[in-house]
Amino acid sequence: MNALAATNRNFKLAARLLGLDSKLEKSLLIPFREIKVECTIPKDDGTLASFVGFRVQHDNARGPMKGGIRYHPEVDPDEVNALAQLMTWKTAVANIPYGGAKGGIGCDPGELSISELERLTRVFTQKIHDLIGVHTDVPAPDMGTNPQTMAWILDEYSKFHGYSPAVVTGKPTDLGGSLGRDAATGRGVLFATEALLHEHGKSIAGQRFVIQGFGNVGSWAAQLISENGGKVVAASDITGAVKNSKGLDIPSLLKHVKENRGVKGFHGGDPIDPSSILVEDCDILIPAALGGVINRENANDIKAKFIIEAANHPTDPEADEILAKKGVVILPDIFANSGGVTVSYFEWVQNIQGFMWDEEKVNHELKTYMTKGFKDVKAMCKTHNCDLRMGAFTLGVNRVARATVLRGWEA
Ligand SMILES: NC(=O)C1=CN([C@@H]2O[C@H](COP(=O)(O)OP(=O)(O)OC[C@H]3O[C@@H](n4cnc5c(N)ncnc54)[C@H](OP(=O)(O)O)[C@@H]3O)[C@@H](O)[C@H]2O)C=CC1
């Protein structure tokens, strides 16, 4: 099922549980604005290359729209739409004063030089600068983008509107980025996992984890899990996968990935087929790469008892049903990976206040938000007698619906 169909399906199930009025349901589902722009740049060799960029602004009932920008060959309008909608529910689950948006450019960042990436980012920003803004729509990094990408957006935007650090989050700390933002999504995954395990009378220590994706989110999650006594028994990225049933030495793997641009060739474990990573034996599976990877083809073979969705939309609804029958507990993306956007909110607040928090305060506040988020999701599970995904969806959709009704529709 495509990402948008799957996301719409989950939204509609939640709307039904909440008994939402059908007209309100329709209004919440249709995006506020969809932007599609052509971005042509001269390549380093002088030839031209054209790319398509998207920004979908899904909803702003609770505040400025917020969400990352993805550079990946598979970026398409439906996927960006789905990811923007997920951001609306995610910011509401986290209870931060934002709506939802997402952007992307269909490109392979690994095939572009640094200067080509800079030109592409600046052209994209020129095309959307009048539709984003500190109190309108605030981009951040996602797959294939990073603090440097945010610095270029900030610089290009500022040429039109004056210096505006709060127009993006996840920027370098030298430009007003928040301490702790780089690790925030992975740290949020740790706090979310701790909250879930606590409820099952368990802790991170001694659990065996498998992590798909070893970029920003996957590598930080791995590092923090291993620092807290968890055993990462397998990890993968686009270059390959590696397994060690005694637990991978994460600091060595991080060093290897930095030096070799991937997990492939790491000697602290055995190479395995990357396509089998999700069905490796473990207690807890953390997908931290692409969407739709857990589906009806592999759901029956998954051995984990818990799945923590660090990636956005990693689990297809068909897989959800299969896994529920197997008794696998899934902590859904719109809660599990909300640590990133929560610390983005802290960054925006710091920029607006012109005051920088220390990292201890950032991490402490993040833990408070993640712990409260888990309690709020569980309360909705109890009210609606539903699983954690529907608990999170009903929580997010209900908060957005309430804000929408309060603001009204008078022209
Ligand atoms: N960054 C953030 O703050 C947030 C990110 N997310 C979500 O987390 C996920 C990961 O994002 P992020 O870590 O930022 O992105 P990165 O680009 O930093 O890392 C992505 C990782 O996934 C790997 N990868 C790509 N394709 C595959 C594949 N087919 N199989 C295995 N691994 C693959 C990449 O490998 P390689 O590097 O070799 O290409 C890389 O290790 C995404 O779904 C994103 O939307 C969610 C919330 C916030």
Ligand SMILES: O=C(O)CCC(=O)C(=O)O
């Ligand atoms: O930090 C942000 O604003 C958004 C992060 C993001 O894109 C996500 O949570 O999926």
